[in-house]
Amino acid sequence: MSDDQKDDGLISVFIDGEEVRTKPGTNIIEVAASVGKEIPHYCYHPKLSVSGNCRMCLVELGMPGKDRATGKPMLNDDGSPKIMFFPGPAIGCGTNAAPNMHIKTDSDMVKECREGVTEFLLANHPLDCPICDQAGECRLQEFSTSHGAGYSRFVEQKNVKPKRTRLGPRVMLDDERCILCSRCIRFCQEVADDDVLGFTDRGSYSTLTCFPGKQLENNYSLNTVDICPVGALTSTDFRFKMRVWFLKQVKSIDFETSVGCNTEVWSREGKIYRITPRRNDAVNDTWMPDSGRELYKLVESDDRLEICQVDQVKVSPSEALSKAVELLQASDGLAIVGSGRCSVEEQYALKKIAETTKAVGVYLVGRYGEDDGILVSKDRNPNVRGALMTGLIDSLPEESLSELGAKIDSGEVKAILSVKEDLIAAGLSKAQLQKVALISLDTQSYPSTEVAKVAIAGLTPFERSGALVNQQFRIQKFHKAVPGPSGAVDDLVALGTIQANLSGESFPSTVASIWKSLGESGPFEGLSFQSISDEGILLDGTGFDSLPFVEGKSLHFEPKQEAVAAE
Amino acid sequence: MAHPKENRILLKHADEDYFSTDIDCYLKYDGYEALKKALTMKPEDIRLQVKASGLRGRGGAGFPCGVKWHDLVDRKSGKPIYLICNADESEPGTFKDRQLIHKDPHQLIEGTIISSFANDVNLAFIYIREEMPLGAKILQKAVDEAHEKGFLGKNIQGSGYDLEIVVHRGAGAYICGEETGLIESLEGKRAYPRIKPPFFPAAKGVYQCPTVVNNVETLCNVVHIINMGGEEFAKIGRPNNTGTRIWCVSGMVQNPGYYEIEPMTMKELLYDVCGGPLPGRKLKAVVPGGGSMKILDTEETYKDRDGNEFSFDDIIVDYDGIMAAGSMSGSSGMMVMDDSIDILEALGNLLAFYAHESCGQCTPCREGSLWTKKITARMCTGGARDEDLDLLMDLAKNIGGRTVCPMGYSTTWPIESYVGKFREEMEAKVKSNSCGMTNFDERLIEK
Known part of the structure; x- marks a missing residue:
């Protein structure tokens, strides 16, 4: 037995006699689902208003009876409360849980209702x-099997x-x-x-x-x-x-x-x-x-870079990588152009390469568009916050690489390691790029790939795994869905190999192993790739509050006040 | 002209030569006196008077009007309260509101103003069905006249009370007679009835504000309740069935028409008032309260709750009397059928109407109404199968009570009662397959 309301703010309802503790007002479909009972439904959707038109979720409802004269609870012979069920069925989606409500989800009447609705839905259905x-x-196919005649x-x-x-x-x-x-x-x-x-x-x-x-x-x-x-x-x-x-x-x-x-x-x-x-x-x-x-x-676009190139000649990934290492070792004045599209792991590897090579500059290419207030934000890079948290960059990226262009012109930058970016689209000229040793890691053949000394064919997000940090500072994982082209190399393997060769020390080149060092200290302390749940983990982004993030309000995101004021 | 057995209160002037729809004529016969009296009362007292009168809603369900006003309408939310006069009279066999609107529109306007005042309403709507263009015109003229004379608008008759009435025309859908469907339509949306809970009009009606929805005849009665006082009104008729009701008798009687009567027996109404069956015919069945109500067999012996038996002739024509016979007085549209009627065709005809008028929102009514119509149409045209009657009964069971609004019963109740009471006749038709090529309207058959 349970009281109407206990301290936890939850109430008791009874699904087919089984007590369930739930928040008052939860709809019956959700309450039943919480104990693994499916109430079939078509029109109800947890993220939309209740319409109640399909009538598939009809259930029987009852409340403990009260004697009208005395107001006392009515009891069965065995002393248990007598449940008075309403004569007609009610829709589960439009019914909110009330204290001590009883719900029958598999009585004869309920089964008959479902069978009736299924028969009606199929009457004019083409069955194609x-x-x-x-x-x-x-759903119609499934419920016709489970609830149809x-x-x-x-x-x-x-x-x-x-x-x-x-x-x-x-x-x-x-x-x-x-x-x-x-x-x-x-x-x-x-x-x-x-x-x-x-x-x-x-x-x-x-x-x-x-x-x-x-x-x-x-x-x-x-x-x-x-x-x-x-x-x-x-x-x-x-x-x-x-x-x-x-x-x-x-x-x-x-x-x-x-x-x-x-x-x-x-x-x-x-x-x-x-x-x-x-x-x-x-x-x-x-x-x-x-x-x-x-x-x-x-993945299968016409401009897909499927095979690595050295001086526009197709080579194997290992040849391309060793050429890249050779170039990087030979040149001082290296600039790194990372990407907001790289995973946290790749950004971490890039950061290490920047440290090893004492890079003269690390850049990201900013991408900004209009936000729609729903699920498209102004920042069109999925992982700028990841780059901030790994320490690859310390300010928000700009759309144009003009500063890098000036450094090329002045001769300060003599080599560029570019990842996943079309440098020409980002504001550098072909002439500028021809002055430097350009090593690029791309998935598509960009105009700038054509002037790269080494073009490493990388993988699209669907061909590799990793983690991203979104606008809420929520770290979320993506997984490899399909294998990449045989001539391409996993981005993390490429970057890890380069770093290992440059530093002379071993460097992890898989997602799981790189998290051993990522999780040791810093913003990701205590995390491992496995420990990040499918819903992601909200990280502490307060250290970056002073940055003027561009995102406006969207479905589950409120910009920080300072950022709004700065706009 | 009125039959001697009638007690015309609402229709007192309606068919008289001296009477017109002009406000001057209405004023000449003590029009708007009830309003003037009401404006001196407290709104709450009016509500109590209406509660004391025992007036039950004339739209169909027969819910006590005073209880609706006094107990149900949400006055605590602080939201404005609206009143809607439901003039979407479209139940088959019903034509009483049409008379009231066409012949005595100011009575309705006055009743609406008093009811609005009683419920603290400052904006009232009269939702009139599309098929009554003349009625809409007459009502609009009446509203304009009432405005000119200071019965509407700001500070009505110096009382400080403001009210506007909007006459709104529907777009031709039966479902708008259902109050939440009407509200959706009034809001400019498709007339899909709302789910209850939570959308009870008294709490979340039009524009999500508390709303009073009353039938035309109910509102007209309010005028007389104020005039004579609630307790005096309660003496008319019989307890729990107070006041007069306008019955719309159509079909096979000598004098079909509308009759405003106090409760009387079926025999009195059909034989004395309406003149009985046509020469050489015998009454067979009566649909007592509009098409969707259960049919009554004239030869059946009925039993009330106490086990007393009574014949069809003894059924008392009011809410409780017809309820005791297992049907409902509904919208008081009484359709009389004699022995020339093929009951299967009558059912097929009715189901065709409900299939046409099902709004299509929820599954059982949408699919069930069309399916049952297709079955009866087939049966009526020579394609009857032995299992069809059982199939109809089974489908009927799956519709009523499982839909968003009560319209599901409009398909269920006729099937259950027509097939239930006239099964032998239908079975004989099925066996001989003599259903083919009779009077059934070919246009109702699915092409």
Whole structure:
């Protein structure tokens, strides 16, 4: 037995007789999920408002009975409180936990309700699972198996609706599959702040559509595809490409901006097919921008640097590395251009190289755009804070490398080690670069790669692992999803080899081993790569409060007051 | 003109030659006197008067109006309170509000003003269905006239009370008669009924503010409650069924029409007032309260809660009387069917309406209403199967009570009662498959 309210502010509710302690007001679907009981649902989504239209989550509700005359609790013969169940079912998603509430999730009535709803949903459903992209991850498919009758009593003509309506550049609608749950509509209203979707017509003929003259083209449109419980909304990019059950999921991070959306990379046999958001309630909820989903195209892009080069001649990675070491040893006046796109581990290795070579300058290329207040921030580098925390840099990077250009012109800088940056796009001229010994580690063939003495073919974020520090100073991990090209070398291996050769001491070249020194002291003290959870760990960034970070307010981020004032 | 057995209070002047919809005419017959009286009272006292009158909502559910006003409306939130007059009269077989609006609009305006005053409302809406363009015109004219005469606007009759009434036209959807659907529509959205909890209008109604939603006839009654006092009003009719009700009798009787009566028996209403069945015919069934209510078989023997048996003729035509017979008085639209009616076709016709009007928000009603319509349409056109009646009953069970709004029952109750009470007739039709090529409207068949 439990009191109505104990000191911890939690209340007791009973799911199928089992006591669960929960916060008052938690909805019943979540309460049941917390003890591993799934209440099937379509329209309910934890990050959207409750709509209550699918009626799949109907449960039986009851409260301890009270005698009307005396106000005393009613008791069963054995002295236990008598639970008075409401005669009709109630929706779990729209019901909030109240003290001593009893919920039946598997009574005969509840099963009958689910079977009824499933039968109704399937009545006009085209059952085109064999050609449906959603097959394998379709709630309707799953619940039809677990809660359906297994046969159809529907002998009438099914409704005919449009099969391919283009809602926007990235989203396609199959109206016949739509179960009218309104998740996509609510998402556009409540999260994307771009109210373009709605229903027209009535009853079973209701149809999802864009408002006249509008289309679903905001940078979050593909989230509607993710949350569509059936195959009504599909991604034009992923449509008909691959069955989802063949795909392997790897946890990753969106590299676009300093928000660091958590993602999942879906691949098969070394080829990536799509990127979807991964839930992290402290960062991106269950959303991510469309732009971040296209990044996997870098892996097989036309300008991919697949093989290392020395003086524009293709060589093996080891030849390229030894040439790079040779050049670095020979030259004084080395400048290092790191990148906000490098992982913490790579930045740490770069920092060590800078120390060993007594580099005359260490630069990062700043990338700034407009923030959208949701999940795209102004800082388009995902890991500037990582560079600050590893000590690679001590101020925020500028967009142009003009200072480095001046040092080249003055002859102070005679060699450059550049990682993942197009130096020409960053403001240096081809003539300037030709004056110095340029060693670059790139994934794409940039204009500046063409004048590099040594061009080391590196890996994209999908081909290596590491950690990033986002705008909240949250360190988050990304993992290797697919192998890199055979002629390329892992960035960390490249940098580690260079450092070991330059310093004459061994240097770790794997993520796990480099964390042994990273976790020894400094801002990452006590951490190891394994100890960073999938949700990331919030680090103490107060030491950098004085820096004028550019990010504005976004989904789970409030800029520090000083930074706002400085703007 | 009024039948002698009627007691016309709301329709007192409605059909008289001397009466018009002009405010001058209304004033001549003591119009707006109740308002003047009400403005001298405290709003709370008016609410208590209405509670004492026992007035029950005339829209369908029959919820006590005074309880709604006095006990439910959230007055503590500090938010403005709104009043909505639900003039979206669209239940099949119902045409009482239309008479009140078309023939005595100022009575409704006066009732709305008093009710608004009683509930501290400064902005009231009359939501009138799209299919009543004339009614909307008449009401707008009445509102304008009331403005001119100082019954609306700022400082009404020097009392310091302000009120504006907005006449809002719907866009042609049955579901707007459901109060939360109406509120959504009024807010400019698609009329999807809201989930309750949490969106009870009395707490979170229009613009998320406390809202009083009342039927046209209910608001008109308020005028007379103020005039005669709550306790005096409660003497009309019988306890828990106070006041008169306007019954809309349609179908196979000699004199169909609208009749404002105190509770009387079915026999009195259908035979004495409405003149009984057409020559040579026999009454077969009656839908007592608008299309969605359960049908009553004229040959059935009914049993009340105490086990007393009574015949169809003895059913008392009011809330509790019809409830005792297992149906509801609903919106008081009484549809009478005689022995010329094929009950399966009647059901098919009704289901076609509800399939057309289902808003499509929630699954059971959206899919169930169309499916059951398709089944009955097929049965009516010669494609009946033995299992269809059981299938209909089973589908009906899966709709009612599992939807967002009560409209699910509009499909469930007719099926359960028509099939339940006339199963033998339907089975005979199924067996002989004589359903084909009868009067069923071919346009209702799914192409």
